[in-house]
Amino acid sequence: MMQFIKYTIIIILTFIFQSWSSEFFTLGTIDPDFCIIVLLYISIQNGGVIGTLFGFFIGLFIDLSSGTNQFFGLTPLIYTTTGYFCSYLKGESEKLNKIYFTSIWVSIVLIQFLIFSLIVYQYLLIQNPIHFLIKWLATSLYTLIFLGIFQIMAPLHKV
Amino acid sequence: MRNLLLFIIKNKDHFVFAITFILSISLLFNRDNNDMGVIRGFSSDFISFLSSPMVEIKSLAIVNEENQYLREKNLQLNLQLESILYAADENEKLRELLDFKRVTKLNIIPARIINKGIQTNVKSLTIDVGLLNNVAINQAVLTPDGVIGKTIHTGEKSAIVQSISDNNFRLSVRIMPSGAVGILRWHDTNVCKVYEIQKNVDINIGDRVITSGFSKIYPPKLPVGTVSGVYDERGSYQKVVNVNIQNDFESIQNVFVVISQ
Numbered sequence: 001m002m003q004f005i006k007y008t009i010i011i012i013l014t015f016i017f018q019s020w021s022s023e024f025f026t027l028g029t030i031d032p033d034f035c036i037i038v039l040l041y042i043s044i045q046n047g048g049v050i051g052t053l054f055g056f057f058i059g060l061f062i063d064l065s066s067g068t069n070q071f072f073g074l075t076p077l078i079y080t081t082t083g084y085f086c087s088y089l090k091g092e093s094e095k096l097n098k099i100y101f102t103s104i105w106v107s108i109v110l111i112q113f114l115i116f117s118l119i120v121y122q123y124l125l126i127q128n129p130i131h132f133l134i135k136w137l138a139t140s141l142y143t144l145i146f147l148g149i150f151q152i153m154a155p156l157h158k159v
Numbered sequence: 160m161r162n163l164l165l166f167i168i169k170n171k172d173h174f175v176f177a178i179t180f181i182l183s184i185s186l187l188f189n190r191d192n193n194d195m196g197v198i199r200g201f202s203s204d205f206i207s208f209l210s211s212p213m214v215e216i217k218s219l220a221i222v223n224e225e226n227q228y229l230r231e232k233n234l235q236l237n238l239q240l241e242s243i244l245y246a247a248d249e250n251e252k253l254r255e256l257l258d259f260k261r262v263t264k265l266n267i268i269p270a271r272i273i274n275k276g277i278q279t280n281v282k283s284l285t286i287d288v289g290l291l292n293n294v295a296i297n298q299a300v301l302t303p304d305g306v307i308g309k310t311i312h313t314g315e316k317s318a319i320v321q322s323i324s325d326n327n328f329r330l331s332v333r334i335m336p337s338g339a340v341g342i343l344r345w346h347d348t349n350v351c352k353v354y355e356i357q358k359n360v361d362i363n364i365g366d367r368v369i370t371s372g373f374s375k376i377y378p379p380k381l382p383v384g385t386v387s388g389v390y391d392e393r394g395s396y397q398k399v400v401n402v403n404i405q406n407d408f409e410s411i412q413n414v415f416v417v418i419s420q
Contacts, residue, residue, distance in 0.1 A: 060186075065203075072186060074180070077184060
C-alpha cells in the first residue's frame with residue numbers, strides 16, 4: 001500500500017512538473033520530456049512491474065491532460081514499452097560496461113521517440129523526411145541533454 | 160493451478176507488460192468510444208485542478224504585462240484625445256475667423272500669435288506676419304470678438320502687437336446706443352474703464368462698446384466689449400463706465416491685422 005501511495009505521488013509530481021515546466025523549457029515546438037527521465041530512473045531502480053505500471057499510468061495522465069482525441073492511448077503504450085525494456089537494465093550496471101549500459105538506455109530513449117514521432121508526425125515523414133528527422137532528433141536530443149545533466153547528479157548506473 | 164500461479168508470479172513482469180500493452184492498444188483503438196469520452200470528461204476536472212496553479216501563475220504574469228500595455232495605451236489615447244480636442248477647438252475658432260473674414264469689408268490679413276509678452280514693459284503679442292505681408296506700425300489687430308491691440312514694431316516676418324491689456328494702451332470708443340464717446344484703458348482681468356463720458360448721457364449695463372472712428376489706427380464700428388457697470392466720479396462732471404472685453408487673452412491664437420481701411 002505504501003508503495004502504491006509513493007508511486008502515485010511520484011506520478012502526480014512528475015505530471016505537475018512536466019505540465020508546469022515544459023512551457024518554460026520549450027524551444028520553438030520542442031519540449032523536454034521529463035516523464036521519460038523519471039520513468040527511466042524508476043524502471044532501472046525497481047524493475048519491470050513498477051516500471052511498466054508507472055509508464056502506463058503516467059502516459060495515461062499525459063493523454064488525459066492533452067485533450068486531443070487523435071492519439072489517445074499512444075503515450076501509455078510508448079511509456080509502458082519503454083518502462084518494460086528499461087527494467088531489463090536493473091542490476092546490469094555491475095555486469096555491463098558503463099558505455100554499453102549508457103548506450104542501451106540512450107537507444108531505448110531514441111527508439112521510443114522514433115516510434116512516437118513515426119505515429120504522430122507520419123504526415124511529416126511523407127511530406128518532408130528531412131524535417132521529420134530533424135524533429136525526431138531535436139526532440140530526443142533535447143530530452144537527452146536533460147538526462148545528461150541528471151547523470152552528473154545521479155548517474156543511472158549507480159541507481 | 161498452483162503451477163500456473165507460480166508461473167505467473169515468476170513472469171509477473173511480462174504479464175504486467177502484456178496487460179498494460181493490451182490496455183494501451185485498446186485505449187488507442189477505442190478512443191472514439193462514448194464511455195471513453197465520459198472517463199476523459201471526469202478526468203479533465205482532476206487534471207485541470209492539478210494544472211490550475213500554473214494557469215494562475217501564467218495569468219498573473221499576463222495580467223502584469225497586460226496592465227503595462229494598457230497603461231501605455233491609455234496614455235497614448237489620452238494624448239490622442241487631447242490633440243483631437245485641441246484640433247476641434249482650433250477648428251471652431253478658425254471657422255469663426257473665416258466667417259469674420261467673409262463678412263468684413265476691411266482689408267485684413269490673418270495672423271497667428273507666436274509669442275506673448277516678449278517685452279517686459281509692454282503687454283504685447285508677437286504675430287507671424289510682418290513687412291513682407293504689408294504689415295506696418297500702428298495697424299489695428301483684432302479678432303471677430305473685437306479689438307485686441309495695435310502693431311508697434313514690425314520685422315520682415317513678424318510683428319509685435321501692443322495688447323489692449325497694456326497700461327499705456329488707449330482706445331477711443333463709442334457706447335451704443337447712446338453714442339457717447341470716451342477713452343478706454345485697461346483696468347483688470349478682461350475689464351476696461353471708459354473715461355471722459357459726460358454725466359448726462361444715458362448708459363445702461365449691456366450696452367455695446369465699439370470703436371469711435373476718431374483714430375487713424377482703428378476703423379469705426381469695430382466691436383470692443385459690453386458695458387458691465389456705470390458710476391459717477393465724485394467732484395467731476397464725468398462718469399466712468401466699466402467695459403467687459405469679449406476676448407479671452409489667454410486663449411487667443413489667431414488674429415487679423417487691418418492692412419487698410
